Amino acid sequence: xxxxxxxxxxxxxxxxxxxxxxxxxxxxxxxxxxxxxxxxxxxxxxxxxxxxxxxxxxxxxxxxxxxxxxxxxx
Numbered sequence: 001x002x003x004x005x006x007x008x009x010x011x012x013x014x015x016x017x018x019x020x021x022x023x024x025x026x027x028x029x030x031x032x033x034x035x036x037x038x039x040x041x042x043x044x045x046x047x048x049x050x051x052x053x054x055x056x057x058x059x060x061x062x063x064x065x066x067x068x069x070x071x072x073x074x
Contacts, residue, residue, distance in 0.1 A: 008046040008054075015056060015071040016040050017064070024067040026050060031065040040074065 009015075017037050041056040044063060056064050056071065 008048070008052060009043050009068075009073070011043055011045055013043040014040065014074045015043060015054075016074050017056065017066060017071045019070065021067055021069045024069065027065065034062065035064040035066065035070075036060075036062070041071070 017035070017039055019037055020035070036058050039058055041058050041064070044055040044057050047053050047055070052068060054066050054068065054071075056066055058064055
C-alpha cells in the first residue's frame, strides 16, 4: 500500500488496483460502478475536493475512481 498523501501522485504513474477499502465512504454509485479490481492502470489525474482521490485509466480504456489505499504503485 502506498503511504504518499501530498503532493499527489503524478499523472501517468502506473498502478495496480487492489481491493475496496470499506473505511473510505462517500463514493457515488457511479464512482463505485467504475472500479475494476486487480488490474494495472495509469493515473490520469487527482481530485482533492473531498479528500485525495484518483482517476485511473484501466486497460480497456475506462476510467475508475480510487482512494490512495485501493492501489499500489508499480
